Amino acid sequence: MNFSMSERQIYWRDRVVDFMNKYVYPAVPTYYEQMKGFGTNRWQVVPVVEELKAIAKKEGLWNLFLPKDSLPEDSPYRGAGLTNLEYAMCAEEMGKVGFASEVFNCSAPDTGNMEVLARYANDAQKKMWMEPLLDGKIRSAFLMTEPAVASSDATNIALEIKRDGDHYVLNGRKWWSSGVGDPRCKIAIVMGKSNPDAPSHAQQSQILVPMDTPGITVLRMLPVFGFDDAPHGHAEVVFKDVRVPLENLLLGEGRGFEIAQGRLGPGRIHHCMRTIGSAEVALEKMMKRLQSRVAFGKRIIDQSLWEERIATARIDIEMTRLLCLKAADMMDKVGNKVARLEIAMIKVAAPRMALKIIDDAIQAHGAGGVSEDFGLAKQYASMRTMRLADGPDEVHNRAIARWEMGKYRAPKSA
Template structure:
């Protein structure tokens, strides 16, 4: 068992870290000022992000998430072809700043959608939608969750995708459609039922839906603890007799779950590594605050209560990182299906760990922690969603428990 990083892992992590130091961190106040200047019209492209994207692309730090076999070697959009393990180390660095992943064209849900198109899309799909996504010219959305059913069990999803001659007609209501608020969001992958009478896991399909198709209504943008997440955002979307060509169906009728499983495994690892990056930022803020404030005659950092919290935070980050890297390594070596236990465990552990550290950091800041000044309230709101996104804790814990029960069944 070797815990040392390979030269290749050090190379890519180092390049991303250096880029963050040179370009991304200095851009944070610029980003904040530009968002503030938008006023109430916050659903706009942020200029500094576009500028940074051009620099990252020119330096070859682009589409790092794509597995090496996703595109032909001569494709101009192939990216670095990193493994899950190699990319996980880069994703942690990106997770330290909210907009950093987009700078490298590595932000959700585009990453998952590009992987879906690479694996399951036709050549026409790739030309029309994957190429502009890989170039960073457009954004995308993935629409699965619905307000009227418990979407943690995706078999409950009721949106209808009905065949009508050379078209499919879509009717239904989706929400938490992340990315729809971005004016560059041009295409959505929509999951719904093509055959409600088929076996349980063969009822669902996935279809490509351009967002300018007649019959689509963006009802509202949903805030997260009061934060609108502009310009990305999370929308409630209604489909009323939305017609798309039958050729827009991905892979075939009844194969929606197959596509979803191929999409969500890598995405969960990406989220988890970004969560570790976020936890590192919160711990740094907490330590600096503790060393700068005095209460009851001594620095906060000298109080034993805070020594215990800081120590626990460091321990939890290191344990969580190791579990996440193990999961990524297994995905590379034995595939997502065999690694499902490790993927489930890290999806539960990483957000819980990060949330606790962010919460402790808020406590260290006192009243300032719950304001927007420290940036911790926004961090907490964003991280809290990770215990629900890509499957709630309860679903992953169920998987873990069932696999554990299976060891001892006669």
């Protein structure tokens, strides 16, 4: 077992770190100033992000998440072709600034959608939608969760996909459709029920739906603990007799679960990689605050209870990082399906770890911690959703527990 980083890992991580230091961190004040300048219409493209994207693309720091075999060697969008393990350290650095992953064209849900298109789309679908996504010209959404059913059990998904001549007609409602608020969001991958009489895991299909298709209504944008997450955002979307050509179906009728499983493995671990970076930022803010404030005659950091919290934070970050790297390494070596237990474990562990550290950082900042001044409240709100996104903790824990139970199950003859 080798815990040292390879030359390739170090090379790409250091390139991302250098870019962050040179361009991204200095742009953070500009980003928020430009957002303020939008006034009440916050659903606009932030100019500084587009400027940084052009620089990142020029420097070859682009589409880093895509595995080497996802695109032909001569594709102009191929990127670095990093493995999951190589990408992990880059993604951790991106996780330290909210908009940084977009700068490298490595932000959700586009990453998952590009992987779906690379793996399951036909040539025409790739030309129409994957190429502009890989080029960073448009953005996308993935519509799976529904308000009327417990969507943690995907067999409950009820949006109707019904064939009518040379079209499919979609009727239903989705919510927490991340990315729909962005004016560049041009395409959505929608999961719905196309085969109600088939076995439960063969009833669902996924289909490409342009967001300007008649019958689509963005009912409202959904804030998270009061934060609207503009210009990205999370929407409730209504489909009323939405007609989509047959050729927009991905892979085939009844294969929605197959696509979902292929999509969620990498997406889940990308979130976890960025989560570690977010936890590092919270710990840094906590340390600086504790050293700068005096209470009862001495610095807060010198109060003994904070020593325990600091130590626990560092231990938890290091343990979580190792589990994340192990999961990434297994995905590279044995595939997402075999690594599903490790993916499930890190998906539970990473947000819980980060939330605890962010909470301690808020406590260290006192009342200021729950204000907008230090960014911790928004960080907490964003991280809390990670215990629900891509499957809630309970679903992953159920899989982990069943695997553990299987090791001790009594033989049938007992």
